[in-house]
Amino acid sequence: MQVSSSTNIKARCRIVVLISGNGSNLQAIIDHCGNDQSPAEVVGVISNVQSAFGLERAHSAGIDTHCLNHREFVSRAAFDEALAALIEGFRPDLVVLAGFMRILSPSFVDHFAGRLMNIHPSLLPRYPGLDTHKRAIADGAKEHGATVHFVTRDLDAGPVIIQGRVEILEDDSEHTLAARVHEIEHRIYPEAVSWFAAGRLRLQDDIALLDGQPLT
Numbered sequence: 555m556q557v558s559s560s561t562n563i564k565a566r567c568r569i570v571v572l573i574s575g576n577g578s579n580l581q582a583i584i585d586h587c588g589n590d591q592s593p594a595e596v597v598g599v600i601s602n603v604q605s606a607f608g609l610e611r612a613h614s615a616g617i618d619t620h621c622l623n624h625r626e627f628v629s630r631a632a633f634d635e636a637l638a639a640l641i642e643g644f645r646p647d648l649v650v651l652a653g654f655m656r657i658l659s660p661s662f663v664d665h666f667a668g669r670l671m672n673i674h675p676s677l678l679p680r681y682p683g684l685d686t687h688k689r690a691i692a693d694g695a696k697e698h699g700a701t702v703h704f705v706t707r708d709l710d711a712g713p714v715i716i717q718g719r720v721e722i723l724e725d726d727s728e729h730t731l732a733a734r735v736h737e738i739e740h741r742i743y744p745e746a747v748s749w750f751a752a753g754r755l756r757l758q759d760d761i762a763l764l765d766g767q768p769l770t
């Protein structure tokens with residue numbers, strides 16, 4: 555992050571959030587950045603889905619929004635290249651995936667290495683991929699949760715930053731379980747983002763460090 559020479563006040567961490575849907579995690583991050591003391595600000599929100607409600611949330615918060623429809627590109631690589639260029643236009647310090655549903659190519663991930671994080675709705679390394687709540691219930695798992703991790707080339711396998719746990723109840727449906735996991739997500743994601751914005755969190759040699767100490 556830059557330091558302004560005249561005032562010695564640190565510039566706020568510029569965050570771009572990528573979404574595909576509702577954007578409740580985006581909202582939690584916007585709300586957390588909402589006070590003047592926050593070291594972070596959401597400067598842009600990009601969705602690959604035009605109808606994503608998160609775009610309205612961002613608009614209501616006065617944040618710049620863009621939609622980039624992956625279906626309009628000839629290949630994954632072409633979409634990722636355009637996406638990377640659009641993101642770089644915001645000069646971000648951090649790129650946050652919040653319910654973003656497109657797998658990102660190795661060159662995209664390498665370009666943003668160390669400044670790209672994701673929230674995944676399971677206790678990784680358990681249940682990578684999709685339909686995590688349904689799979690956890692079907693397995694008779696006792697606990698479930700969410701994981702914030704740095705994004706690396708390997709899907710849902712990057713270094714863990716923070717996890718939140720919930721108990722799976724006997725009468726849980728996919729829906730009731732997902733709702734409790736969401737509450738946890740809205741607590742842990744803003745926390746991880748604040749750590750990064752405060753300069754306390756970084757990725758080094760594929761290890762997530764908080765205050766210089768390995769997180770796992």
Ligand code: NHR
Pocket residue numbers: 651654655656657658659660663672673674675682683684705706707708709710711712
């Ligand atoms: N990209 C890389 N390289 N590494 C990760 O860890 C990533 C990533 C891109 C997205 C989020 C992820 C999740 O938290 C994420 C992590 C989408 C899919 C998927 O299969 C899987 C995992 C995640 C996001 N997407 C389909 C695809 O073909 C499309 C599915 C759809 O549109 O509904 O990209 O779970």
Ligand code: GAR
Pocket residue numbers: 573574575576577578579580608652653654655673674675683684700736739
């Ligand atoms: C969240 O539960 C997030 O963990 C999950 O999508 C939801 C988005 O909710 N992410 C993935 O499944 C990524 N594949 P939101 O749009 O309300 O933040």
